[in-house]
Amino acid sequence: DAEVSTRKKTFAEVQTERLEQAERTVLIKCPSQLNEKKLLQYLSSHGNVKSHFFFENRGINALIEFSDKNSIASLQDAIGVPSAAEHHVVPFKSRLFTFTLKNPASQAAAETSVHLSPQSHIPVKELIQKLCHADSISSQMYILLNEYQLTEENIKLRFLACSLVRDFTRAYFPDSTVKPFGSSVNTFGKLGCDVDMFLDFHDTGKHATKMKKGPFEMEYQMKRLPSERLATQRILSVIGDCLDNFGPGCVSVQKILNARCPLVKFSHQPTGFQCDLSVSNSIAIRSSELLYIYGCLDSRVRALVFSVRCWARVHGLTNSVPGTWITNFSLTMMVMFFLQKRSPPIIPTLDQLKQLANEKDKHVIGGYDCSFVSDLSKIQPTKNTETLDVLLGDFFEYFGNFDFRKNSINLRKGKEVNKPESSPLYIWNPFEQDLNISKNVNQPQLEKFVAMARESAWMLQKEDKTQRMVNKEPWGLAALLIPFGKTNPSKMKNRMKGVGSETIRSLLDSLKLNNASSLQKAVGK
Numbered sequence: 001d002a003e004v005s006t007r008k009k010t011f012a013e014v015q016t017e018r019l020e021q022a023e024r025t026v027l028i029k030c031p032s033q034l035n036e037k038k039l040l041q042y043l044s045s046h047g048n049v050k051s052h053f054f055f056e057n058r059g060i061n062a063l064i065e066f067s068d069k070n071s072i073a074s075l076q077d078a079i080g081v082p083s084a085a086e087h088h089v090v091p092f093k094s095r096l097f098t099f100t101l102k103n104p105a106s107q108a109a110a111e112t113s114v115h116l117s118p119q120s121h122i123p124v125k126e127l128i129q130k131l132c133h134a135d136s137i138s139s140q141m142y143i144l145l146n147e148y149q150l151t152e153e154n155i156k157l158r159f160l161a162c163s164l165v166r167d168f169t170r171a172y173f174p175d176s177t178v179k180p181f182g183s184s185v186n187t188f189g190k191l192g193c194d195v196d197m198f199l200d201f202h203d204t205g206k207h208a209t210k211m212k213k214g215p216f217e218m219e220y221q222m223k224r225l226p227s228e229r230l231a232t233q234r235i236l237s238v239i240g241d242c243l244d245n246f247g248p249g250c251v252s253v254q255k256i257l258n259a260r261c262p263l264v265k266f267s268h269q270p271t272g273f274q275c276d277l278s279v280s281n282s283i284a285i286r287s288s289e290l291l292y293i294y295g296c297l298d299s300r301v302r303a304l305v306f307s308v309r310c311w312a313r314v315h316g317l318t319n320s321v322p323g324t325w326i327t328n329f330s331l332t333m334m335v336m337f338f339l340q341k342r343s344p345p346i347i348p349t350l351d352q353l354k355q356l357a358n359e360k361d362k363h364v365i366g367g368y369d370c371s372f373v374s375d376l377s378k379i380q381p382t383k384n385t386e387t388l389d390v391l392l393g394d395f396f397e398y399f400g401n402f403d404f405r406k407n408s409i410n411l412r413k414g415k416e417v418n419k420p421e422s423s424p425l426y427i428w429n430p431f432e433q434d435l436n437i438s439k440n441v442n443q444p445q446l447e448k449f450v451a452m453a454r455e456s457a458w459m460l461q462k463e464d465k466t467q468r469m470v471n472k473e474p475w476g477l478a479a480l481l482i483p484f485g486k487t488n489p490s491k492m493k494n495r496m497k498g499v500g501s502e503t504i505r506s507l508l509d510s511l512k513l514n515n516a517s518s519l520q521k522a523v524g525k
Contacts, residue, residue, distance in 0.1 A: 025063060165247075186292050244266075263278040290350065325441070397453075
């Protein structure tokens with residue numbers, strides 16, 4: 001029930017609630033001999049502890065959420081500054097504390113073993129063993145989802161990391177907020193993924209409308225710069241220096257200010273996350289919310305995405321390093337498109353979500369219409385009852401035979417559209433309609449994806465599940481999570497035939513396209 005009630009909240013409500021929760025939270029590094037009861041007793045003297053959990057990250061840590069923000073001030077008043085015997089300390093008082101026992105030996109008898117919340121998912125080998133005990137591919141996919149998805153505890157930790165960065169930004173910009181976006185909040189994040197966060201000044205924009213009434217106007221004097229990009233670079237440069245010089249546990253700080261989207265990368269040791277901080281990226285937030293909506297509409301959506309992404313990772317189709325591989329985001333969009341194409345559709349197209357939008361949902365960002373409904377209850381549930389067993393096989397079948405040479409993937413319309421240019425894989429950015437989100441993917445990588453999809457569809461169709469279970473061999477999804485060459489390389493080669501020739505065909509096509517466009521230009525002159 002709790003899961004359902006959190007699922008039905010709007011994206012903005014969930015964000016606001018979690019950010020507020022993070023403001024009432026502290027992180028404590030604990031000794032290895034720990035008496036949980038005594039720690040909680042001590043903390044309760046400063047106010048009611050609403051929730052807490054322990055996790056392992058360079059030792060034992062406790063995340064403590066108080067009912068009231070004032071409890072943190074009370075606790076901070078009672079806490080000492082570390083003695084500067086070996087190092088001199090930077091006197092920034094954060095919400096990160098270290099709890100030690102004055103006399104560990106005498107208190108050792110009272111220690112209790114605390115339950116540690118996992119902050120990473122199990123290795124694929126262990127996962128495969130778990131999947132073999134399931135009774136259907138559907139249940140295998142839900143097991144994988146359960147093992148890989150972000151836990152409640154991990155989400156709290158992500159919002160706390162943002163809240164701790166905000167404590168710095170507020171020194172310069174008292175109205176600013178730092179919010180997570182992307183996989184941390186779109187319901188498709190897996191344990192261990194990075195935290196993308198952005199610095200938001202949009203609350204300052206709300207004040208701008210206040211002074212419009214009356215016979216005069218009053219506004220702040222602010223430093224003016226020639227471009228928004230320069231302002232972003234300056235702000236991030238200073239915040240990056242702040243984190244580097246004063247931030248407890250902020251290490252490996254890199255300022256990447258000349259990127260298309262300037263950012264500061266850093267490792268946040270207290271929470272164990274790799275973080276990327278950028279300045280207000282409204283379209284990225286809209287993408288996060290769109291995926292949040294799709295993830296909440298039907299439980300099959302997330303189960304299919306997690307399975308396909310795990311499969312892609314095992315076969316080297318995706319990679320944590322940027323390159324010519326398909327990204328997780330592109331893969332997720334391909335799954336969404338496939339679900340829009342079912343009969344009846346499992347999720348609505350973006351245009352359909354836009355039709356349901358009210359005034360409050362209207363967003364035009366940089367000339368792009370990013371409007372869609374935010375209230376989940378306004379979206380009709382699907383009448384499609386297909387099982388995940390069917391959907392997984394059909395996903396591989398569909399993309400194994402998709403005409404990538406001619407067609408592109410458009411989530412706004414939910415149908416294939418002729419490619420506007422010759423990139424091997426063309427997936428329209430749902431909002432910035434002139435961008436291809438998979439422009440980085442090259443022909444060999446796309447062909448590898450097609451070959452793997454065909455092989456997987458074939459395996460699922462031909463498999464004798466009962467026989468494999470009797471032989472205690474991996475079956476269903478488990479069989480797809482073993483690199484294919486390892487099982488039977490000669491079979492694989494036969495089904496790869498015909499894929500290579502597509503490279504030659506696509507090269508000829510792109511030459512034709514280029515010739516046609518240069519011809520048009522010449523005629524145009």
